[in-house]
Amino acid sequence: MKNEKIHIAPNSEKPYNLIRHILEDKKRIQEAIEKGVPLSSLKGINFVKPVQY
Amino acid sequence: MLNQYSISTTEEGYNSFTTDFGLTYFLYFTGYYLKNSNGEDVVVMSLGFYHEPLIVENRKYDPKVKNTILQIITDFFENNKEMSTIYICSTSDGYGRHRRITFNKWYKEVDVPIEKFDCREAQAKEGLYASFFIRSDNQLKDYYVDAFYRSIDEYFPADNEYVAA
Numbered sequence: 001m002k003n004e005k006i007h008i009a010p011n012s013e014k015p016y017n018l019i020r021h022i023l024e025d026k027k028r029i030q031e032a033i034e035k036g037v038p039l040s041s042l043k044g045i046n047f048v049k050p051v052q053y
Numbered sequence: 054m055l056n057q058y059s060i061s062t063t064e065e066g067y068n069s070f071t072t073d074f075g076l077t078y079f080l081y082f083t084g085y086y087l088k089n090s091n092g093e094d095v096v097v098m099s100l101g102f103y104h105e106p107l108i109v110e111n112r113k114y115d116p117k118v119k120n121t122i123l124q125i126i127t128d129f130f131e132n133n134k135e136m137s138t139i140y141i142c143s144t145s146d147g148y149g150r151h152r153r154i155t156f157n158k159w160y161k162e163v164d165v166p167i168e169k170f171d172c173r174e175a176q177a178k179e180g181l182y183a184s185f186f187i188r189s190d191n192q193l194k195d196y197y198v199d200a201f202y203r204s205i206d207e208y209f210p211a212d213n214e215y216v217a218a
Binding site: 017018019020021022026027029030034039045046047049 | 065103141205207
């Protein structure tokens, strides 16, 4: 399907399992914040800022 | 929205607010991709949030928490009309199903037209409480929903019908 509104990610790694990836990231993020570890130090997690205050 | 907490965005990129009862909530978005029917990667967000301390005794109902989280979701869909997001309820403390029930009620109060698509019932019985949110007026809604189910079926293969809430 061709459409400008579809955001296609280039050159992704494979294999890739969406749910497993999200669950693992959630756990890592929670542990990092609890320990005061900067999130920017977490490799492989793509933090985005779609809303800012 | 009135009756909500003040939200701040940290340099780290997550949003946070602290309640009148001393709980600090952290909300963040992370980027992933779904698989479309051509095997291409379609960008999607995932919303996550939790509070500290994690364990709360004698918890009191605080409507301002709901209002604040809904404000963030509303702002997300107001400012990112073409985007969609996944929310997976944490099950680490055994309350994943409870969170799903709560979120099922909450999202209907979001101030923008969005639809929620839940993972299949068989997947929920296996402990996965994942939902996909997208604006109702997104012209590519069906495309994204199809990609969502294709992607989660890689985790829990099943043959059930889509579940729209």
